[in-house]
Amino acid sequence: MNTFRDFKRYAEQVADTARWAARMGWAPATSTNYSVRLPDEAAPAICAITMSGIEKERLYADSVLAVDGDGLPMNGNLLRPSAETLLHLMLYRRKNVGAVLHTHSMAAAMLSRSAEVTGHLSFSGWELLKGLDGIDRHDCDVRLPIFPNSQDMAQLAAHIEPRLLDTEACYGFLLAGHGLYVWGKTLTDAKRHLEVFEYLLQCERAVGHHG
Template identity: 40%
Template sequence: MNAPKNHLTVIHEQVIAAGRFGASRGWVPATSGNFSARLDERHIVVTRSGRDKGALTPADLATISLDEPLPPGLSAEAPLHVARYRADPAIGAIYHVHSTTAALASRLHAASATLLLQGWELQKAFAGVTSHTVALTVPVFANSQDTVALADDVEARLGELPAQSLAPGYLLAGHGLYAWGRDGNEALRHLEAFDVLLQLQLDWERSQR
């Protein structure tokens, strides 16, 4: 691990700020959720298990290799982070939240395994999306406590879907949302856009019944 200390400090501050923002929005209740950021090509920083995401300190963050077995003490969901960084070198940050909106929307769309976003202006908050008319797929996966196997399933499906139609995130049914971006600011923008879009989708579907 050869990254200069100041870069590590910047990454720590970014993850700590993201955790604080998520907590302020009520997205990470009761120490749930986890946040990570890429330190360099083969290393990431990720939150340790069971920490209050609204009050993170550098001691709550672990630096891990993408090429070595995971050390103890990490979140059980760390494999989902690692698999995303391995699959897409452009990803700089991944934020995972247990918001009620994501938990509810994902469960309602679990049977179809897909939530389709289309017609919302805010879709343009996602990098590369220039029109509300674009149909964006948010894959939905059945929840599982076997996160190593789940990570394999997630990456297999994400790899099969056309990249231009994929929203920068996926849902775990009854559980929450994973969202990512090229850096921390973009990941946070995507997380916030998802929250509003999923709420809009829920309200829209309710109004159509």
């Protein structure tokens, strides 16, 4: 599929990222999904995203497709986009989101469940917080909102979207018992944010403040 000239390059970046996340242990049992925003010349395509239900260890560029603003594959592509495409598109409606990464690590699943009633996880005092865009000290307070999980992605996106608007310095959120979404201005930023949060989730889980 050639949505535009450079599509393969974007598809390869997405596939590399998916294999990396799988190697890190964040993508069990064909779960998780990854995307990058496509440039304006690819319109009406919005992003390049991984297809549904494939082992991420074996995911290459031919399993990445372009979708439009409704989450439909471009150019009659027969690949089925990730079931969670609507959440990626919700994030691409925000400014400064160039890549969206979604993982299912055990730490994210466990902590998001035990802290669901609180509605967020709070991170403070960790040096690695400085890996987040715009943060240059460890003694700040970074919140990761937690939303209830659902199998209805349209309903989930409608629930989450208005609640993210007022959180300017927001880098991600958790779905309870499910996993982590992070984003960044670029794919490099998003990958760094993912590493920061996965690391901090493991720290918090080891510390054991969350039940």
